[in-house]
Amino acid sequence: MRRKVLFYSYTKLTVASLLVAILCCLLAFSLKHITEYAQHFLFNEVSSRNSLLFIIFPSVGITAIYFLRKYVFRNRKNKGIKEIYTTLETRKDHLPFFKIPSHYINGFLTVIFGGSTGIEVSTVVATATVGNQAYKRGLSPLAFKKELICAGVVAGVTVLFGSAIGGWLFAMEVIAKRMQKTVIFSCTVAAILSLVFVHYFDHTFLISMPAEKWQWKAIPYMLILGVLGGLLATYFTQIVIHCKTWFAHIESNFIRVNLGAISVGVLILFFPTLYGDSYHGLASMLSSFTTTEIVTAVPVTLALLIFLKPLAASLTLGAGGDGGVFAPSIVAGAFLGILFAYLCNSYFGTEFLIINFALIGAAATLSGAIHGPCTAIFLMCSAAPNGYALIFPLAVGSLVAFLCSKVLCPYNVYSYKEA
Structure with a gap:
């Protein structure tokens, strides 16, 4: 009987981890590429027309974020990765759905208008929220909240950097902070699917210059x-x-x-x-x-x-x-x-x-x-x-x-x- 329960639980966790990984791969892929395109387009336009516009460009993006937070997201604050830590501490506390569009849009606006940061943390929180929402909707047994959150993070980081091992390690080392069999399992499932996604759809390098032999x-x-x-x-x-x-x-x-x-x-x-x-x-x-x-x-x-x-x-x-x-x-x-x-x-x-x-x-x-x-x-x-x-x-x-x-x-x- 216990083996059947375990088999059922792991089967459901596998399906949920795969679903979360697919959604998070698509989310990270789209954010990565539309941000890259828009950032380069706006930078080149301003550089060729009037460089003085650089002074006000970050204000445009951050002001837009301010009004979005106030009127669209109802003054609910985004605290980055610390939100994930808070959520993982208690089973009843969840990352609300609005954090997916909030971090997606705000990260995009920050970077394309020159805000001197990146979309990585925005992606991490958004993908963690996807995993949390999957858990909240009963796609896995009640004990597997951390597992789905970490699966989402693995997929997001893998797509951003093209490294399934790096994504897996980030989820284990920085998010989960300790080894658990079920977390290892869900992260591995997400890493394998993300690796396949990157191989077929986004096999590019952050730096095009190849590394050389060292002494x-x-x-x-x-x-x-x-x-x-x-x-x-x-x-x-x-x-x-x-x-x-x-x-x-x-x-x-x-x-x-x-x-x-x-x-x-x-x-x-x-x-x-x-x-x-x-x-x-x-x-x-x-x-x-x-x-x-x-x-x-x-x-x-x-x-x-x-x-x-x-x-x-x-x-x-x-x-x-x-x-x-x-x-x-x-x-x-x-x-x-x-x-x-x-x-x-x-x-x-x-x-x-x-x-x-x-x-x-x-x-x-x-x-x-x-x-x-x-x-x-x-x-x-x-x-x-x-x-x-x-x-x-x-x-x-x-x-x-x-x-x-x-x-x-x-x-x-x-x-x-x-x-």
């Missing part, structure tokens, strides 16, 4: 870069917290929204690389640093961008934009890795490959920011062609950054209130 003598430098990535992640975490706290004390919605958004717009005017998720700027920087001659001003600009990207992201979030630390951490960390390799090559006689250190820096900073070293390793392995050739260097950078950031700041940006 063991570079390990000490990778350790140093890991420490620097941990320091950068700690800086990012602290500045996000302080910006959100400071903006929360501004009573006037008009001042709060426009102060933050116009500040971001001014930064974008002088540094267009900060526009939106900045993945386009990362590609441009990689191209610049792989040419035979590098203009002197470029490394200086890159050094500034390492600190300005987290600041611009923090101002965006403080002003009311929708997003999180994924894209800013990856981009700022990659900038750090590029600059580190360039300086080593220029002054210490090394011959480091820029793309390799860009990926290590990105993995290190992401690991420190989300306190998810395993997630960071495999997401960056899938970020560029031949990325798995760097799995050991990525592991070195990620683990060192995680330990460094954990010592300096025992909480990540999603859990600081509970720390």
Whole structure:
């Protein structure tokens, strides 16, 4: 009798996980591509017509979000991944359905109008809500709430980064935070389906430049870069917290929204690389640093961008934009890795490959920011062609950054209130 009950429960969980994964793959796929298209279109239009429009563009997006929250979503707040943690703590608490369109639309508007963050956290919360709603509607046994939420997250992250292992690890390491047989099962089902979806419909890389072979003598430098990535992640975490706290004390919605958004717009005017998720700027920087001659001003600009990207992201979030630390951490960390390799090559006689250190820096900073070293390793392995050739260097950078950031700041940006 017990075997029959278990078989029935796992069968129902399998079907529910597959259904949730399909819906979340479609959600993440559509948000990813319409955001990418609209962001590039608007950026190119403004660049070719009048760059001064960059100053007001973030205000347009964040003001639209403000009115949507007030009149369409009835002033119900979005708190990002912390909402998922709250929901998982009690069986009766649920992520309401409105969070699917809310995060989908708000994440889209934030990024396409230049808000210096990404759609990753918006996607994570929206897909978690899909899983929660499936549970709420009785598509699985009552004990499997966490399982369906994590299945949705796996599918969303897999489609965004093209890494089923990375999506699986993020759900286990950052969302579930502990291993359970049923969670492992539902996440694996969702990961397999998402992997098939990505293979047939969205097999592209975040960075087009392929990773190269590395040498063991570079390990000490990778350790140093890991420490620097941990320091950068700690800086990012602290500045996000302080910006959100400071903006929360501004009573006037008009001042709060426009102060933050116009500040971001001014930064974008002088540094267009900060526009939106900045993945386009990362590609441009990689191209610049792989040419035979590098203009002197470029490394200086890159050094500034390492600190300005987290600041611009923090101002965006403080002003009311929708997003999180994924894209800013990856981009700022990659900038750090590029600059580190360039300086080593220029002054210490090394011959480091820029793309390799860009990926290590990105993995290190992401690991420190989300306190998810395993997630960071495999997401960056899938970020560029031949990325798995760097799995050991990525592991070195990620683990060192995680330990460094954990010592300096025992909480990540999603859990600081509970720390």
